[in-house]
Amino acid sequence: MAKVLMKGNEAIGEAAIRAGCRNFFGYPITPQSEVPEYLSRRFPEVGGTYVQAESEVAAINMLYGGAGVGKRVLTTSSSPGISLMSEGISYIAACELPVVLVNIVRGGPGLGGILPAQSDYHQATRGIGHGDFRLLVLAPASVQEAVNLIYEAFDLADRYRNPVLILGDGMIGQMMEPVEFPPMRPLDSLPEKPWAATGMKDRPQNVINSLYLNEHELNAHNFKLKAKYDQVAREQVRFETWRCDGDLDVLVVAFGTMARIVKTALADFNAAGGRGGVFRPITLWPYPHEQLRETARRAKKVLVIEMNTGQMIDDVRMALGPDREVGFFGRTGGVVPTPDDVLAAIGEVTGKGAAR
Amino acid sequence: MKAIFGYPKSLQSRTTHYCPGCTHGVIHRLVAESIDELGLRERTVAVAPVGCSVLAYNYFNCDSFEASHGRAPAVATGAKRCRPDLIVFTYQGDGDLASIGMAEIVHAANRGEKITVIFVNNAIYGMTGGQMAPTTLPGQVTSTSPFGRDTELAGWPIRVAELLATLRGKAYIARVAAHTPLLTIKAKAAIRRAFDLQRRDECFTFVEVLSTCPTNWGMTPNEATEWLERNMMPYYRLGVLKEPGDFVPYSVERG
Incomplete structure (x- = not known):
């Protein structure tokens, strides 16, 4: 496929479509707003659904619902928006739901600024929300790498049943570079999700839940998650x-x-x-x-x-x-x-x- | 011999944790019967809230979510938009829906999400031990309004059904109660209608059910029922507040 010149945020949206994502839930925030703008006009061409949430809080919970019924779902935001999502990300990690998150980082703390920064490193790599959990965090250095990582992030999320965060910055989001897109993933080639809440017919009930009132069950759940994170650490370390x-x-x-x-x-x-x-x-x-x-x-x-x-x-x-x-x-x-x-x-x- | 009454398929056969005299059990049953009668169980997904009904997924016999506090309508939106063929309902209390979750319910209703919301209003926070809710009545004593709700300090109780009925879009919005046989029959009709409208892909559907909380109101179940009738029903009027047929297309509105 030939290379096209594309803005980072738009390329991120297209890469998600290529990966089989047809549902985006998000909220406008600079410097990532071109992702929802791109998907809101591109999704109708591929049978996708764009929902503009009332807030980042709602957006991440929509993601929880969408991932819970077994679909590949995406949200993108920038620093203050990611802070608002942190509770929902904790629930998603606890329920082992595969979602892809993008943080096009801007300067902080507080309202900060809208220009490129890397000041959400701690937030991204130390779990983001409350509780004992980890995200896979991938940091692209070019628009092409952002495309490749987004495309792969959906597979990683599904493989480990874990949220994957792409940590970009305003430069990745805003600059235009030549990119080559991977092929369109056929939707019928996406992995089965027998754990999803899709209606209980001929099988026991599936519940997407992070409530463990028994302390020993919660302890066991946390060590099960820990074993998964250890496996990720053995299998997914990447560097240049x-x-x-x-x-x-x-x-x-x-x-x-x-x-x-x-x-x-x-x-x-x-x-x-x-x-x-x-x-x-x-x-x-x-x-x-x-x-x-x-x-x-x-x-x-x-x-x-x-x-x-x-x-x-x-x-x-x-x-x-x-x-x-x-x-x-x-x-x-x-x-x-x-x-x-x-x-x-x-x-x-x-x-x-x-x-x- | 023909069975004329039994356990709904959409309820699990187990004892609930609800207090004696609480109407959650009745409301669960009305929801389950409606789902059964419409033949929807195998494609229904429930979204439980945070609050007394946090464990609703242990009682409804269908696939379920447990949502974070107040966000059930957002979770339901995500599920329904990703799988429009599913029947998705939330089951929320008044602290969850009318306080922390007010943004989510208003915007889900305003987008016209084709989901069903069962809103159980007992004018108090139950699970956390009887604190003042946005729905607590003026003068009502709770653990955080020990001298009675002072409307100068805490505002007036929010009538969520009325508030949602002001939104422009197509919707079914009703308020019912479930503490007498007659009212329970009417509540069942409203809940079943809400699920039927969702089945027909018609509109956003919302049923508020007035409920008692004998434990946190500090009353016997009978006293609680009387208190609900004397105090809640005059403020929270029962009835259908909006029918999908009330919807006026924009072109008609503009002449």
Whole structure:
């Protein structure tokens, strides 16, 4: 299939359709509103249903209902909206419902701003809502990768019966890039869901429920979920290493669009005789702790760069242990570090100037 | 010998946790009988609320959801939009529906979701132990209105059926009670009509059922019944507030 030039948010909508999603429930919020706009006009062409919810609270509960009757369902939102959804996400995780969520992150806290940020890392990777649960969290660095990850997210959600969160940012949502879409998934090829609430005919009752009044049953349920999360952690860790062969002056750890900017800066750094590489986690949960530890062994310095005041750095420290010094450079609130900013930060850590 | 009365197929054969004198049991039965009589059980999905009827999925003999507090109409919307062939109903109390879930019920009704909402109004929070609800009557003593509901501080009880009946779209909205045989027969007719309208893909359907809470009202079941008649029924008038036939198309309204 030929490549098309498309805005990230619209490409996310199309990728969901390709994956067999025909039901979207959501609420407008900048900078993700092009997803509902796109789906509200595209769904009628493919027999899908767009419902504009009265709030993010309602949207996530509609998702709960839609996933509970066995359909592939999607919602997209941005930071404050995801906060509003957090209770519903907890219910969805507790009931082991497969849903796909997209957070096109904007600057926070509070109403914050509408420009790109990565300040929801903690929220995304530490469960989002109340209780003992995990989401699979995937962080694309390009529109193409967002398309690929969305397409696959529906399969991951179904396989593990767990919510999957795509953590993008305003850049992923708003920029246009050439993309190639995967083929349209035939709806009759989607997995069977015998647990769904679809009317009890010739089988026992199915109940989508997270209430366990007996403490031993709830304890057992939580450890059953834990076993699943452990399995996900064994099977789904994903990351990219870029220019990480051999010994390194610096290993920069960055995720999403930030990693792309870092690559641009490191290309200059390396051209000037430095040796720098990027470690980019693609799954933010499960986090590639071991792989990062291995890669960092060959680096003199480790530098974390994020569009927040330091959140993923907790995972990096967890991976590298307390004895390893970890540098940090961050900007927030929609201030996107330029390659020059990154070069300056690398220069500070390595002591090697590399002016552009 | 011919059986003329039995246990509805749409109810599970088990003892409920409801208090003596509470009308939840009667209302469950009316819902189950309606589903049976219309032959809908095998494609019906119930959505239970948070509140006294949180365990309704243990009593209704059909596939079910347990929703978060107040969100049952949103859950039902998601289920029905994804599977329009299913019969989807919510069963909610007044704390769940009229307080925390007010946005969800108003917007589900306004979108004209083709679901059935059974709204059990007993003017109090039951499961949490008898706190003031949005439906608590003026002067009514509860654990959080120990001197009686003061309308200056807590506003007036919300008449949800009337409120929803003001919405422009097509709907069936009725208020019934289930504490006497005659009223129970009428309540059954309204509930059955609501499910039948959903079966025919007609409109949003909403039946409010006035209910007693002897435990949290601090009364015997008989006293509670009398209190409901004397205090609730004059404020929450029984009847059909809106029929789908009342719907006026926009073109007609505009002349």
